[in-house]
Amino acid sequence: MHMILRIKKFIKNCFKSNKNSNNKISHNDLIQHNRVQPWFKINGDETLRLDYDLNSNSIVFDVGGYNGDFSSKIFCKYNSSIYIFEPVKKFYSNIEKRFSHNDKVKVFNFGLSSKDDELEISLSNNASSIYLNDVNSELVSLRSINYFIEKNKIKQVDLIKINIEGGEYELLESILTNGDIKMYNNIQVQFHDFLFENAKERMNLIHKKLVKTHKLSYQYEFVWENWELIK
Numbered sequence: 001m002h003m004i005l006r007i008k009k010f011i012k013n014c015f016k017s018n019k020n021s022n023n024k025i026s027h028n029d030l031i032q033h034n035r036v037q038p039w040f041k042i043n044g045d046e047t048l049r050l051d052y053d054l055n056s057n058s059i060v061f062d063v064g065g066y067n068g069d070f071s072s073k074i075f076c077k078y079n080s081s082i083y084i085f086e087p088v089k090k091f092y093s094n095i096e097k098r099f100s101h102n103d104k105v106k107v108f109n110f111g112l113s114s115k116d117d118e119l120e121i122s123l124s125n126n127a128s129s130i131y132l133n134d135v136n137s138e139l140v141s142l143r144s145i146n147y148f149i150e151k152n153k154i155k156q157v158d159l160i161k162i163n164i165e166g167g168e169y170e171l172l173e174s175i176l177t178n179g180d181i182k183m184y185n186n187i188q189v190q191f192h193d194f195l196f197e198n199a200k201e202r203m204n205l206i207h208k209k210l211v212k213t214h215k216l217s218y219q220y221e222f223v224w225e226n227w228e229l230i231k
Helices: 003-014 027-041 069-078 089-098 145-151 168-178 199-210
Strands: 059-063 081-085 105-108 111-113 117-123 137-144 159-162 186-189 214-220 224-229
Touching (some): 027 214, 059 069, 059 111, 069 081, 111 145, 111 168, 159 168
Parallel strands (some): 081 105
Antiparallel strands (some): 117 137, 186 224
16 A cells, blocks of 8 residues: 555544554654645645646656556546556556556556566555565566666656655666666656665665756655656
8 A cells, every 4th residue: 555545544543533542553654644744735646746748649657556546647637658567466457457448558567676576565554565574465576677668669758656665766776877867757756764774865865866867846755756857
């Protein structure tokens, strides 16, 4: 489950009478709750995340498709061509059915990363991530983003949205090191800090490299941020 949805559920529970003394709030959820309040205040999911200079000729990458809602909203607004990457079989199947009659939306049952790989992904109630340990897990496939770009002869990605529960670091580091970062006009990413001790430092290093080619158009730290190509 994506972080924003977890926090929405948390906020909803806050308004319920606490009859269950075992209903404990985790420290991480409390931190995220405080972070997302400004985002909720501006209704960022329906404003900033959908406000781009896109059209019917644009190409959008949705990395971490989940239920396909983001892609659906982008398509309805801009009629763009969309590539959705979702490694979890259940989510992939639901997305595939959702867009089965839409030729402009392509759905892939693998995630994007620095290299081809197969890993166990946690399917816990709180998050789905290759960086969490949980008895409920699934073997998923990852593919090299640079190889995918080359194989499919993609020259420009107008928007890449990245929400992959910790995998964003390796993915962006790979693009910055081995790929052509200038081919991405907009990079919309949700960084996560509850999975790594050095997440803040790692994010800052990515930022230092991104500023050479992109400018920050909005940032709600560890919620959502967007980097726009400097032209």
